Amino acid sequence: MKNIKIKRTRNCEECDGKGGKNVQTCPKCKGRKIVEKLVQVGPGMYTQSSQKCPECKGQGQLMKEEDRCKVCKGDKIKEVERTLEVAIEPGVPDQHDYIFTGENDEMPGIIAGDVYVRIKIKKHKVFTRKGADLVILKKISLLEALTGVTMEVDHLDGKKHTGATAPGEVLTNKELKTIKKLGMPFYKDAMGHGNLYIEFFVDFPKKNQLTKDKTEKIKKIIGGMEVEKEKTKNKVKLLEDFHEADLNTSPEGGQKRSRQE
Secondary structure, rough: OEEEEEEEEEEEOOOOOOEEOEEEEEOOOOOEEEEEEEEEEEEEEEEEEEOOOOOOOOOOOEOOOHEEOOOOOOOOOOEEEEEEEEEEOOOOOOOOEEEEOOOOEEEEEEEEOOEEEEOOOOOOOEEEEOEEEEEEEEEEHHHHHOOEEEEEOOOOOEEEEEEEOOOOOOOOOOOEEEEEEOOOOOOOEEEEOOEEEEEEEEEOOOOOOHHHHHHHHHHHOOOOOOHHHHHOOOOOOOOOOOOOOEEEEEEEEOOOOOOOO
């Protein structure tokens, strides 16, 4: 439940929106609040313009000062404060509008309009919402990617849930896994829920982090293959780091000089 305070105008109850007593229609503007005026712009040339009636000061009515309403001071309306109670429903979508009929400004002869309260959902530091589904990003080590992951999820409702990969399952980088019915409740159907998706990011070893001894042990475990130089006619070339400055083709199709040149 969210409480929102708003300020709105309402017809003065003291004078019933009349501004006072013994109110008379302005004889100069006939209650139209404006008068027409001819303005000479040149020899024999005139233009007509509208302006606020100086007699009633644009009110369209006249009354004696002592007859003015003591509550609204003759304005016919008064500003009041109102608290709207917005009941946030489970699964409410982003940018959803709750409409409060007749809660906007009111004036004599004009029906009060509506107030729209628009829901804007804040970003969460762990969960990303995709409709009724939720997505979390999980960084894992290379060891976990190869041998399996067991993880605990602190959910939005305060409950803890534990998920694990199948025995012997290998995870690849940016792979998505699903826990069914652990997402958001469906809007207008809180008994049903979306899914929770976990996107895994493998934290690979950094440069020079693997020694030759460790590399040989890994090869023995996972069956790495080594290029035998005597069995190939091609010279083995070292794979170097990528640098954008080394690119030789521009977006326009022309050649670009390399860094070595």
